[in-house]
Amino acid sequence: MWNSVRRITGSLMSMKGVVKSIRFCLFGMAACSAFEAEAQNVNLTPQPKDIQVQEGMLTLPSSFEANVNQLGDSVIQEVDQFIEVLGASSGISVKTTGDAKALLQVRLNPEIKNSEGYVLRVTDSGILVEASCTDGFFYAFQTLKKMLPANVMAGVKDPKVTSYALPLVQITDEPRFGYRGFMLDVARHFFDVDEVKRVLDMMACYKMNKLHLHLSDDQGFRVEITKYPRLNTIGSIRDDSYSTDFGGSGKRIHTYKPYGPYYYTKEQIRELVAYAEKLHIDIIPEIDMPGHFGAAMAAYPEFSCEPDVRHPVISDESHTPTIPNVANPKTLQFAKDILSEIMDLFPYPYIHIGGDECDASHWERNEECMAFMKKMNFSHVRALQSYFTKEMADFVATRGYKLMAWNETITATGSDLNLIKSTGADIVCWTGAEAAAQKAYSLGLSNILAPQPTYYINRKQSADPTEPTGPGNGNETLEAVYNYAPANNVAADKLHYYKGVQACMWTEYISADKHLEYMAFPRLMAVAESGWSPASKKNFENFRQRMQQDTVLFHYRDYEYGRHYLKASQ
Numbered sequence: 001m002w003n004s005v006r007r008i009t010g011s012l013m014s015m016k017g018v019v020k021s022i023r024f025c026l027f028g029m030a031a032c033s034a035f036e037a038e039a040q041n042v043n044l045t046p047q048p049k050d051i052q053v054q055e056g057m058l059t060l061p062s063s064f065e066a067n068v069n070q071l072g073d074s075v076i077q078e079v080d081q082f083i084e085v086l087g088a089s090s091g092i093s094v095k096t097t098g099d100a101k102a103l104l105q106v107r108l109n110p111e112i113k114n115s116e117g118y119v120l121r122v123t124d125s126g127i128l129v130e131a132s133c134t135d136g137f138f139y140a141f142q143t144l145k146k147m148l149p150a151n152v153m154a155g156v157k158d159p160k161v162t163s164y165a166l167p168l169v170q171i172t173d174e175p176r177f178g179y180r181g182f183m184l185d186v187a188r189h190f191f192d193v194d195e196v197k198r199v200l201d202m203m204a205c206y207k208m209n210k211l212h213l214h215l216s217d218d219q220g221f222r223v224e225i226t227k228y229p230r231l232n233t234i235g236s237i238r239d240d241s242y243s244t245d246f247g248g249s250g251k252r253i254h255t256y257k258p259y260g261p262y263y264y265t266k267e268q269i270r271e272l273v274a275y276a277e278k279l280h281i282d283i284i285p286e287i288d289m290p291g292h293f294g295a296a297m298a299a300y301p302e303f304s305c306e307p308d309v310r311h312p313v314i315s316d317e318s319h320t321p322t323i324p325n326v327a328n329p330k331t332l333q334f335a336k337d338i339l340s341e342i343m344d345l346f347p348y349p350y351i352h353i354g355g356d357e358c359d360a361s362h363w364e365r366n367e368e369c370m371a372f373m374k375k376m377n378f379s380h381v382r383a384l385q386s387y388f389t390k391e392m393a394d395f396v397a398t399r400g401y402k403l404m405a406w407n408e409t410i411t412a413t414g415s416d417l418n419l420i421k422s423t424g425a426d427i428v429c430w431t432g433a434e435a436a437a438q439k440a441y442s443l444g445l446s447n448i449l450a451p452q453p454t455y456y457i458n459r460k461q462s463a464d465p466t467e468p469t470g471p472g473n474g475n476e477t478l479e480a481v482y483n484y485a486p487a488n489n490v491a492a493d494k495l496h497y498y499k500g501v502q503a504c505m506w507t508e509y510i511s512a513d514k515h516l517e518y519m520a521f522p523r524l525m526a527v528a529e530s531g532w533s534p535a536s537k538k539n540f541e542n543f544r545q546r547m548q549q550d551t552v553l554f555h556y557r558d559y560e561y562g563r564h565y566l567k568a569s570q
């Protein structure tokens, strides 16, 4: 059954039937050959590492069996999840059996070395799914769903769709990077559990696997912390809100009314973590310290450099009205206690500690900090931040966690690089991203590329004057985001330091769910493809056409999206 499709790399060839290797459009899109057109009919984003297409389709019968013989419970769970969504959206019923003749064969293949990799073959007589880990099985099923009518990936019924057929393909796939992330700032504006779930759903459709939640900033502290209730009763409320009137004037607005209290309860965080886990997405919490920690300092000024001042929770886009007094052992304990409760909630063993844009002049004006700096023999005030970061790293390490941090942790003048090197933190590179990544690997630290401006997808996506108010001049277009080439000129022996990519959504100007979606989609998919697909497979025009087809998927779930390169589907 399977030998009618064989793996042949590099060129067009044929055996029994016409089998075509898809290496399309790398050298321009001037003429769209039948070969390219066929490739586009297999509407997969991100593009798989290797896909070959045979003419014809496999129409799924209204019921069939899946052979799950000898599979463990966790793999069967993945199969069941696929069966459930397929049934709910198409009405097709699939029963699990141990029958070697079942239409769908699901097999463990220990030869597949990448835990997220998989092999998927569809012939006119059946489907074979192989992986070595549950991640790989999940992605194989995501690919299967994506090749069916879009209501299947959307998970919704559509009475107009009466036939569910798969193209005949052989796919050997694995991601280019293990970290394919999206950072959502829920501090400047809060997005409720339902909206975060919608974001997670869309990320999973495109094989993204890390949601970095920016949970605290000067404008709000957004997670329940039992030991310090004022973080929520004070830190999650501000006097005013500023944002953009999405769907109205598109102009900047102030409410002049209190914004909050808005934060996730522990129960809600557990719900989100469990939801994300099913989608093979890890949630990485960020508690931004010591800069951008203003909401926490408003709630507990006694731990700040100016303990007698009543610090505000900031209502505009300015930042860092004060910083924690790192010479005070009680302040360090406060930060550790917060991280302790954070570790109780988030099982993925990485905590993002922020570390960006910390105005160290507060330490320079604080006698206790200056005395401490002298005592520690630090030659630069910035070393106080390095000391603080090292303290937090050692603390989370006692529970097997590691830190992630913004790149100022190593690039700010005066940082104590020996201290930071010893933390083993992953560096999220945003400002001067490429140079920061190089500096990180010179210290033996891994990096994630989140380059500003290109991957800051809260920036305007066109220069059209009707674009909603926000940062940027319209240069962060879908095409610009897509064409960013992560780690493309990095020496082979340094590539292992490049864990992956991350799009960032800062929400100073974004308060409405629809506005968030409009900014995120489809630019997030452009980042997803750069994170998953081989660089040699990227082609903007082809991607654009796939996104055009995916507007059907967006509409099924009523997602808003930027239509700049796309026409709305019916």
Ligand code: ACM
Residues within 6 Å of the ligand: 356, 357, 406, 430, 452
């Ligand atoms: C940042 O944009 N301050 C990480």
